[in-house]
Amino acid sequence: MIVRILEGGQFEVPDSEIGALEELDAQLAATIERNDGEGFSAALAKLAEKVRTTGTALDPTTIVSSDLTVPHDGASLEEVRHLLASEDAADA
Amino acid sequence: MGVMKRLTGIVQAKANKVMDRVEDPRETLDLSYEKQLEQLQQVKRGVADVATARKRIELQAQQLQQSAAKLQGQARQALAQNREDLAREALSRRAGISTQLDQLKTQHDGLVQQEQRLIATTQSLQARVEAFRTQKETLKASYTAAQAQTRIGEAVSGISESMTDTGLAMQRAQDKIAQMQARAGAVDELMASGTLTDLTGSTDPLQAELDRTSAQSQIELELAQMKGALAPPATTEALGSASPATDALDAAQTDQQDTADADEHDVADAETVDTPSGAASAPTSVPAAGGAALPADDLFSLGSEGGQS
Numbered sequence: 182m183i184v185r186i187l188e189g190g191q192f193e194v195p196d197s198e199i200g201a202l203e204e205l206d207a208q209l210a211a212t213i214e215r216n217d218g219e220g221f222s223a224a225l226a227k228l229a230e231k232v233r234t235t236g237t238a239l240d241p242t243t244i245v246s247s248d249l250t251v252p253h254d255g256a257s258l259e260e261v262r263h264l265l266a267s268e269d270a271a272d273a
Numbered sequence: 274m275g276v277m278k279r280l281t282g283i284v285q286a287k288a289n290k291v292m293d294r295v296e297d298p299r300e301t302l303d304l305s306y307e308k309q310l311e312q313l314q315q316v317k318r319g320v321a322d323v324a325t326a327r328k329r330i331e332l333q334a335q336q337l338q339q340s341a342a343k344l345q346g347q348a349r350q351a352l353a354q355n356r357e358d359l360a361r362e363a364l365s366r367r368a369g370i371s372t373q374l375d376q377l378k379t380q381h382d383g384l385v386q387q388e389q390r391l392i393a394t395t396q397s398l399q400a401r402v403e404a405f406r407t408q409k410e411t412l413k414a415s416y417t418a419a420q421a422q423t424r425i426g427e428a429v430s431g432i433s434e435s436m437t438d439t440g441l442a443m444q445r446a447q448d449k450i451a452q453m454q455a456r457a458g459a460v461d462e463l464m465a466s467g468t469l470t471d472l473t474g475s476t477d478p479l480q481a482e483l484d485r486t487s488a489q490s491q492i493e494l495e496l497a498q499m500k501g502a503l504a505p506p507a508t509t510e511a512l513g514s515a516s517p518a519t520d521a522l523d524a525a526q527t528d529q530q531d532t533a534d535a536d537e538h539d540v541a542d543a544e545t546v547d548t549p550s551g552a553a554s555a556p557t558s559v560p561a562a563g564g565a566a567l568p569a570d571d572l573f574s575l576g577s578e579g580g581q582s
């Protein structure tokens with residue numbers, strides 16, 4: 182699976198790791214639900230690290246679209262909430 | 274749904290919006306390439322904008338450092354003139370500058386990070402644009418092949434996604450710059466309003482007061498010298514008791530002229546007199562190292578003396 186870290190390039194992550202990624206992703210979503218800024222930062226750092234350690238960085242000249250996208254390093258809960266709020270606008 | 278999936282949907286929806294008006298896939302390739310070149314220029318401008326913003330902050334920090342050094346000097350000058358109230362005022366303004374510098378440092382760190390990220394973005398974008406240019410010519414040449422349309426679609430959506438990513442990065446850089454400009458504007462305003470008095474100006478009330486006190490001391494000293502030279506000791510004593518300041522200055526003067534007369538002045542007065550002429554040797558409560566000795570390599574912190582850092 183291809184995972185993009187915003188501003189951090191794309192990674193090819195083996196399918197065997199997807200379960201673990203989804204687990205971390207769920208934790209991240211939960212911190213947004215309960216508006217836990219610190220928990221969010223910690224969960225995001227874990228998720229990004231998982232992508233970087235289990236995945237292989239793609240050459241920037243490889244042009245493919247991604248299956249999953251991780252917010253940029255150090256993104257705040259507010260920033261990501263704002264980004265997710267543009268979902269409706271983007272779908273329209 | 275997880276954050277990663279939702280985010281992917283958002284990025285790709287934004288990406289599709291950019292490209293969905295073109296019907297011929299070959300046109301799509303050319304249009305996409307043009308947009309990439311455009312974006313590359315924008316990112317390069319973005320890097321320059323962030324650098325300009327960073328330099329503005331550095332300039333402000335430099336100005337604040339100069340003000341802090343001057344306040345430090347004024348505090349010493351005030352203490353030398355026995356004006357602790359003025360010294361206190363100068364040091365408290367200097368503490369205010371330290372707070373401003375802390376805030377500027379936060380801004381500066383953020384901008385440096387943005388700058389580095391945008392430079393990295395520019396480099397990988399440049400590489401991708403080059404790769405895409407080659408790929409699109411190959412795809413166009415093989416357009417008649419059945420699978421070519423699909424591959425064009427994939428290439429375009431891949432590149433559009435990365436353009437969206439870059440677009441988001443630039444948006445964030447612009448936000449940072451806007452925050453910085455608001456902050457820098459606020460500091461300029463504070464300086465203009467005198468709250469963080471631009472001490473290089475001639476209208477600084479603190480300096481005016483110090484100058485006035487200094488001039489008064491000089492006048493008193495000259496008066497005392499004249500009196501000492503002209504008047505007999507008895508007259509000097511009578512005039513001297515009129516005000517404590519004159520009295521004190523008289524003491525020093527008459528000390529030189531007539532040691533017997535000086536015996537009539539108390540020790541406290543004599544110490545007061547020592548201060549104006551002893552300005553060269555700083556009082557022990559003010560460390561000898563001046564503002565000029567501030568570390569040049571750290572724009573955002575004041576020296577240990579009197580500051581909050």
